[in-house]
Amino acid sequence: MKINSTVILTLILLTLMLGAGSVSAFLGFSMGSSALKGVTSPDGRPASKFASNKNNNAQSTEVALLKEEDILKTVKGRIQDNKTANQINKREEDEEEIKAQKPEPEEKPEEVTAEKLDPGFPVVAESEGVTMSVQSVRYSGGDLLLKVKMQNKSADSVRFLYSFLDVTDDKDRTLSAITEGLPAELPGKSTTFTGTISIPTALLDDVSNISLALTDYPAQKLKLQLSDIPVEK
Structure with missing residues (x-):
């Protein structure tokens, strides 16, 4: 009886071991199949590989050929554009050359017109090479305006x-006056300067002529005296 129980226990253990091994083998096969899904074996045929590479190279090196008419049109168009550009450049160069060769109009000297003076003018005074003159007088806006010119012919500035x-x-009364445009300094060998002396007309109701006196500053070496300047209206 004891022997029979031992045999039975052994059989049971063997059955369990076989079952466990079968289950493990089945699980391993299932996992391996899942992992290898989508994996294919490489193509070992050389002919198919070379054919595939040839097709790919043919597709990559395929060149689109242009029509001969289109090429000729493009070349003619570029030649025409270059010709037009050259003509324009040549025309501009010719115009510039013509302008350069064209003589410039001669500048005509300004005509010097003699200033028309009223009777009794100009009234001139000169001292030490300096000249002062009253060219004309006129009434404007409540003032008597004297047009005055000054020039220094000496070598020294004044x-x-x-x-x-x-x-x-003319009655020896002093009159107020305002100067405008007369130079504060006359350089040596100067040109003529022109300015104005204005006197209020209210001071000239019964006056027929006036006098001007001017000296240099600060040396006071010269004296310009202009007398009997007619100012009657």
């Missing part, structure tokens, strides 16, 4: 302070 300008009427 300075003036016009607050020292002495203006008197």
Whole structure:
């Protein structure tokens, strides 16, 4: 009885072991199949491989051929464009050459017209090479305007302070005056400068002529005296 129980136990153990091995083998096969899904074996045929490479190379090196007419049109168009550009450049160069060769019009010297002076003018005074003259007088806007010209013919420059300008009427009364445009300094060998001396007309109701006196500053070496300047209306 004891022997029979041992045999039975052994058979049971063998059965369990076989079952466990079968289950493990089945699970391993299933897992391997799942892992190899989508994996294919390489193509070992050389002919098919070379054919595939040839097709790929033919597709990559395929060149689109242009029509001969299109090529000729393109070349003619570029030649025409270059010809037109050259013609334009040549025309511009010719125009510039013509302009360069064209003589410039001669500048005509300005005509010097003699200034028309009223009777009794100009009234001129000169001292030490410096000249002062009254060219004309006119009434405008409540003032008497004297047109004055000054020039220095000497080699030395001369300075003036016009607050020292002495203006008197024919009755020896001092008149107020304002200068405009007259130079504060006359350089040596100068050109002619023109300015204005204005006197209020209210001071000239019964005046027929006036006098001007001016000296340089600060040396006071010269004296310009202009007398009997007619100012009657």
